[in-house]
Ligand code: PHE
């Protein structure tokens with residue numbers, strides 16, 4: 065484990081490398097305890113670099129076995145090797161020379177899951193961001209692009225499958241029961257895209273013909289016996305390949321495309337050139353073991369990694385400050401793919417919920433950073449919701465500013481101009497400026513300034529003059545290291561909704577800020593006037609969530625109810641209802657805290673019933689609309705002095721009020737949505753299941769009867785319905801035999817299938833209440849649990865700390881203490897995962913004083929632990945700062 069050096073990397077310090085590595089030949093002699101890696105590097109000094117300039121290669125925990133320059137063993141005086149670097153001082157005078165580096169590594173000991181490691185006896189690699197330096201000494205930076213040839217040697221019996229990037233070459237048998245395979249990737253790539261897999265896996269094959277007529281062999285490699293669970297992933301892959309051709313004109317460029325599912329993986333998946341490596345959770349699915357959410361995640365992540373082939377691989381990042389260049393753009397692309405494959409409105413609402421649930425708290429807390437950060441201590445900690453999700457929003461805004469045709473022209477120019485390069489965010493924005501003839505300099509602040517802008521709006525209607533005046537103001541709260549903010553360019557799509565629910569006509573009096581249904585805020589304050597408005601309209605603002613801002617419109621409840629019923633923009637309908645719910649829940653939580661019973665407005669309760677029954681709306685939308693804001697969402701909107709117990713109480717009471725008001729209608733709807741048809745994962749069927757399951761939740765909470773959920777659990781023909789019933793049993797009912805039996809049954813059925821059992825861990829970890837800490841602690845002793853497997857950890861400890869507000873934030877601090885114990889244990893083996901877990905404490909300052917003090921105590925305890933890794937040190941220090 066690399067411990068913290070305290071070094072801070074800064075964007076302004078970027079310098080191009082003095083050396084290039086045009087060709088890299090790697091030979092792996094694989095064995096669990098001792099793998100020999102031979103790297104033959106062609107090194108080239110950049111023009112103008114003096115011959116005496118030393119070559120410093122990156123390493124991380126490496127053992128050097130031998131070193132040769134142009135075939136001659138290097139003299140001990142000519143280099144210096146430490147585990148973390150290899151420095152060569154006397155180099156050949158020729159511009160180009162060859163280095164042969166042999167290192168020794170132990171994949172079996174690698175618990176950090178970075179570099180080359182073993183997962184279930186399968187050799188696999190993870191090199192982004194800086195894992196390649198754990199394999200061999202290299203210029204491990206994304207602007208050093210090299211053509212790789214890889215030879216893998218391994219045991220034929222235990223590792224019959226040998227994969228690397230690019231196209232397959234020679235294969236053959238070797239002495240001693242070993243064999244080899246050679247792979248060659250013709251596309252120059254940075255080291256973070258290198259990958260190798262060797263093991264005994266089952267292969268599912270298919271093929272795809274590109275629009276250019278290239279036949280591509282597709283392979284998905286999974287644990288034996290799991291082949292049947294790859295059907296959906298393969299289908300999603302082929303649809304992704306087709307979509308990128310149709311939507312962006314991008315075809316695949318190699319003869320093969322391989323996907324490998326591994327069970328130990330720090331993140332979701334990795335876009336290594338031609339060889340994507342996946343967390344098995346995002347590949348394996350069938351109706352019996354995966355929920356609709358799993359299917360949707362698989363589709364999105366398969367697409368995401370595939371789309372990286374152009375946005376990330378063919379055009380990569382100059383340095384890690386530019387991470388959003390590939391991630392924000394690729395998230396935007398996968399969101400568009402899902403919108404086209406499923407329902408655009410439902411996808412948008414889901415994406416905004418994710419953004420608000422993950423990115424807004426980040427942007428509003430101590431870990432806030434710009435979409436393109438300017439400094440970091442540990443790059444692993446910058447794979448954040450800001451870089452990914454807000455990064456995608458910024459690309460979406462560019463498309464909204466330019467319109468679809470100019471946006472596509474800009475993307476075409478991007479591929480044409482930068483193919484084969486390591487690019488910057490400036491270069492990305494420039495292609496749109498050039499394609500559209502626009503100046504995007506003020507817009508560029510979206511990449512540079514952290515913080516969620518606040519936008520307030522107030523409308524006044526002058527009946528006599530038929531004029532609507534709107535005053536809008538923007539402000540951006542200070543964030544760490546940025547106390548003064550510049551005024552941003554904020555595009556707000558809008559409509560004026562008339563009394564019949566349809567959009568009204570208007571004429572902008574001062575046209576400069578209003579264009580094609582979008583208000584462009586470019587100043588701190590705007591006073592806008594619209595004439596020819598025949599009646600008092602309701603203002604529908606930030607349609608489709610055109611800008612990632614916090615919006616407060618001064619309007620009365622009746623207007624908001626009206627918009628929730630009639631707005632032509634489905635996103636805004638959802639938003640209006642959600643805002644109403646949040647307002648009501650905050651008021652109720654404040655009453656609950658004082659021990660006073662809240663009372664819920666009848667118009668809101670009635671509206672929920674109407675939406676549930678509205679057949680003109682797709683079921684998935686109705687399900688989203690009926691989903692009450694999560695406890696964490698309510699807390700975020702409250703902002704300070706948060707008492708999670710009061711929030712839970714308020715939320716439960718509102719669910720009860722809605723459920724009992726519509727008990728009969730909901731029971732009928734629940735029955736009507738019961739489908740006897742065989743399971744299909746399509747979005748229409750998933751939407752009906754989602755609606756039925758949210759109705760089940762209302763029926764359960766209002767009746768207090770466990771029998772309905774117990775029956776659904778027992779009768780379920782798919783995991784979506786089964787897991788939903790189990791969740792209702794866990795959250796809505798106290799201890800009962802129904803509940804105990806269902807949980808015991810689930811464990812019996814799936815105890816040998818860790819991925820499925822994760823749902824069992826997750827549902828219990830999320831069940832609210834003070835006993836959760838003890839439950840989770842006990843589950844930590846379950847034989848299927850493991851501190852070294854990231855999926856298990858996230859299912860149990862991750863869920864507990866992020867989705868169980870009352871358990872994690874238990875008033876006596878026991879939740880925090882348990883959490884810190886685990887984080888410190890995990891940190892010793894896998895610092896990256898520990899650091900990510902630790903971000904669960906980032907909003908500690910908004911808690912009420914008692915919990916705040918306890919959270920601070922536990923953060924200080926972590927901070928004073930000995931030998932903290934760079935990863936955890938960075939998160940804890942910034943959280944406390
Ligand atoms: N680049 C991966 C993705 O978003 C994420 C990742 C980062 C995976 C670092 C592993 C390590 O597609």
Ligand code: ZN
Nearest residue numbers: 368372391394
């Ligand atoms: Zn990505």
